[in-house]
Amino acid sequence: MQKGLRILITGSNGQLGSSLKRAAGNYPYFHLTFTDMEELDITRFEAVDAFLKNGSFDAVINCAGYTAVDKAETDEAGAFRLNAYAVGHLAHLSSLLDFFLVHISTDYVFDGQKNIPYSETDQPSALSVYARSKMEGENEVLKKARRAMILRTSWLYSEFGNNFFKTILNKCRNGEKLRVVFDQTGTPTYAGDLAEALLKILPRAMEIKKPEIYHYSNEGVASWYDFARCISIFSGYPAETEPIRTHMLPNRAVRPAYSVMDKSKIKSCFGITIPFWQESLIKLLNSDKI
Ligand SMILES: NC(=O)c1ccc[n+]([C@@H]2O[C@H](COP(=O)([O-])OP(=O)(O)OC[C@H]3O[C@@H](n4cnc5c(N)ncnc54)[C@H](OP(=O)(O)O)[C@@H]3O)[C@@H](O)[C@H]2O)c1
Incomplete structure (x- = not known):
């Protein structure tokens, strides 16, 4: 184990x-420096250089x-500035x-035409401005970095910020009826699991001698409807939930109908096991984090 890495x-x-x-x-041997927009705006190249x-x-x-x-559909410049050029x-x-x-990076780099899990060798084909900007970010890393890991993940949720999980949980607690799409299939990923996995594999990943793509999500498959149903049932606030089709929502951006990712590569390269999404969800709901 490498000690004292500055990250x-x-x-x-x-x-x-x-x-x-x-x-x-859990990783006291890392020297971690955390910055957000205010301390380090990654679109300001001179500040980043310094x-x-x-x-x-x-x-x-x-x-x-x-x-x-x-939002990216009407702010292509903003999405590319951060997701592509700053990454480059x-x-x-x-x-x-x-x-x-x-x-x-993201599962949204795929167009969802497959019905078996996407592997790292599958060709990306973005459907939205956000997805194109992320795809361009990946290309920049592949072109310009000597040693790098592009980690694609999907449907992130957590106790932090705004996300689908928190929106649904609040609605359930307020006794609201839910309408959720059942025709998009992917895998919810608890950000805490991704963070743990990332810090665990980092020292070995740093031995990679060229840019490499890996997929990480929780295990299993769900539609957004399944995810919402599980949030409502496992939280103890069962809510009436209507399954609806994507075209019934006014969303601007097109999402892939299927974006489940194959995680064999990251599991075999780094010897990690990945929790099943329902188990991680139950763990979070039973914790004092929410
Ligand atoms: N969320 C998902 O479902 C999902 C799925 C697949 C992949 N991903 C990818 O995973 C990564 C992390 O996602 P996340 O859900 O943690 O995102 P997030 O919650 O939206 O966080 C993004 C962070 O970036 C900060 N930021 C914005 N502009 C910045 C700038 N110019 N310089 C420095 N920081 C800036 C934001 O600060 P402010 O809050 O101050 O704006 C925010 O803290 C992203 O690359 C995303 O594309 C996410």
Whole structure:
């Protein structure tokens, strides 16, 4: 085990960044520096150059992202500035300053035409501006970074920020009726599980000599309807839930109908086991975190 690694986390007030902060106590041998937009805006290249040159980091985990999928449809420039060009700059610096870059990407890079899990060798084909910006971010890392991990994840939820899980839970607690799509299939991923896995595999991942893509989500498969039903049942606030089709919602961005990811590569390379999504959900609901 490598000790004393200096690691910078960007976008650290978001779901994954906050989960990394929470998990950090289990990894006292890492020197973790957490920054969000105010301390380090990753779209301001000169500030990023100065911060990284002064910091001599061994690794950077980029949790910053433009994650408003529908808003991105009318703010292409904003989505690309953060999800593609800023990532390209980090990738360039990772080669220049020789740090290992971990970049978080998404299942939405796939178009959902398959009906068996997507592997890392499947060709991305983005359906939305958000997805194109993330795909471009991946390409930038593949082109410009010497040592990097692109970690694609899906349907992140947590006790932090705003997310589907919290919205549904609040509605259930308020006794509201739910209408949730049943024609999009993927896998919910508890950000706390992803954060733990990331910190656990990081020292070995840093031995990777070229940019590599890995998939990480919780185990199992669900529709958003299934996810909502489980939140409502397991929380003890059973809510009437109507399954609806995607076209019945006014969302601007097109989502893949199927985006389950195959996680064999990350499991076999790093010897990790991944919790089943329902077990992680129950654990969170039974915790004092919410
Ligand atoms: N959420 C999902 O369902 C999902 C699914 C698959 C993949 N991902 C990917 O996973 C990563 C983490 O997602 P998340 O859910 O943790 O995102 P999040 O909760 O939206 O957090 C993103 C963070 O980035 C920060 N940020 C925004 N602009 C920035 C800038 N210019 N410089 C530095 N920080 C900036 C935000 O700060 P403010 O809050 O101050 O704006 C926020 O703290 C993203 O790359 C996302 O694309 C997410």
